[in-house]
Amino acid sequence: MSVQPLKKENKANHVVVTNKVKPETTDSQVDDNFEISFWNKFKRNKIAVICGAYLILIVFCAVFAPFLTTYSPTQGELASRILPIGSEGHFLGTDEQGRDMWTRIIFGARLSLLAAFVPVLIGTMIGSILGIVSGYFGGRIETLIMRNLDIYYAFPAIILAIALAAVIGSGLGTIIISLSFIMIPPISRVAMSATKKVAHMEYIDAAKTSGAGHVKIMYYHIFPNVFSPIFVYASTLLGLSLLFASGLSFLGLGVEPPIAEWGFMLNSLKDLVIISPMITFTPGFFIFITALALNLFSDGIRDAMQEK
């Protein structure tokens, strides 16, 4: 009984050896396993994995917030105001109006994460298009686009947000729009320099000789080849975007009370810092941890994607 399996193994080994003579098969295995090798590399970075798990958890909590709490995020009980962390029924305590802090945190995560992700998403979309167009055509078009974007580079996000708030009123939209403007120029630059490297490749010339128009060339040949550097760079902006959004919100340019949002919670709780400092620190702690997790997570993605 034990002899037969051994023979089979030998046969299998033999097949593998003959296959290896052909360079195609070995090469293709490497190629097909690219996604797997990405995960293997990413998995080795324990900190990035922990950060990724935390981010999944916080997104999950934000999405399913109504099912994870029995309290209302906007209406408190006057009887249970400023309860310390670890109180019965309110494990993160309550604020000055008696609202449960845990409820406020997970409902606040919705808007805070939205205000962090959406500007990066919009910035990536617009920035990629501008960067690819200017890198592909070069010359005057590049000068025109890039010098205009330099203006936004020099423009502080806060001034832009205040100006916008004066025009369209304060709100989450104001934060998202002004942060999107801030995200566009750096992403455009990354997209442009990546495009410049690709635009001189012979396969672009080959596409031109096939008679394809500029839009088709940019869509089929340039974009797929510049996507990964843009994606990696944009992910590093997520943490920054969260901090910016919370900062603007803290200044009162974001949501109106009583809606929960981390930056604004920090603002409304600031008077409690003497009476019950831990309650005031809670939203700040979540901003800090989430921004840190976003940064370390994007570092992990970058490292796993770069070394092939």
Place this chain on the structure above:
Amino acid sequence: MTEKILEVKNVTKNFKIGKGLFNRNKQVLQAVSDGSFEVYKNKTLGVVGESGCGKSTTGKLIMRLEEPDEGEILFNDRNILDLSHNQMKSIRKDIQMIFQDPYASLNPQMTILETVKFSLMVHGYSKSDQRDKALEMLEMVGISKQVAQKYPSSLSGGQRQRVAIARALVLNPQFVVADEPVSALDKSIQAQVLNLLEKLKDEFSLSMIFISHDLNVIEYVSDYVMVMYLGKVVEYGPAEEVYKEQLHPYTQALVKSSPSMTRDRKKSFYVIEGEIPSPIHPPSGCRFRTRCPFAFDRCAQEVPELIHKKGEHKVSCFLYDS
């Protein structure tokens, strides 16, 4: 004499270097100057010369990847330089190019099938036609259906170059510019790709410009040979005649310096004297005079023209001026 398919008349291409708003000393690099030649139907013109002599630029000018500063390029008696982008699109079907570096000429994010399908898509073939034609073409160059689903990174150099050939021929062109299609490949693979090109040339009744720095390769594929030096055509003629008797001193030197299997191993290689001059400041008169063993006064003063020496065999050298 057979019909002309492509005629290049007095084409000049200069590249401006040192661009910039405040850069005053702009320099001009003469890549191709006053080049004229023709390609006949179903014939291959081999273009040979040292690197930097304007061979590849000539190919790019014909493809309109670069716009010439002066001159005319007539394809089937139609000046393609006058055509707009849209008019050019229909001509592009008939003129295709095979690029030098098979590692740079295939989009790494597209499968082989997608790469070949792309040109068909541009020219408005239906989805099923695209697939059928692309697979059929790949079959002809010896790429199987299984390999067609792969990305270029898992293919060898020879396979990639065969894919590049399939991409060029899938539109059924009349004319192909092959820019050093085998110089990036191993010798053993070179022969395989050259044989494939020869076979397809007959099957598709192609006319071709074959650019190479390798005289042996040129001899194998060409019906006509054109020798270029520093952007100038120095010799042009039927391959047999040029290989039998080289007229221009540069061609003679090239043939002598070419390595061959039968050469006496004790002798060292013949080396053309001096360095190739910069195309930014080419020598006056004949451009080869600085390295030419036969140069005399007149070579520095006048520019020699490409004159008929024997039948179709042309040369631009004062030694033959009488």
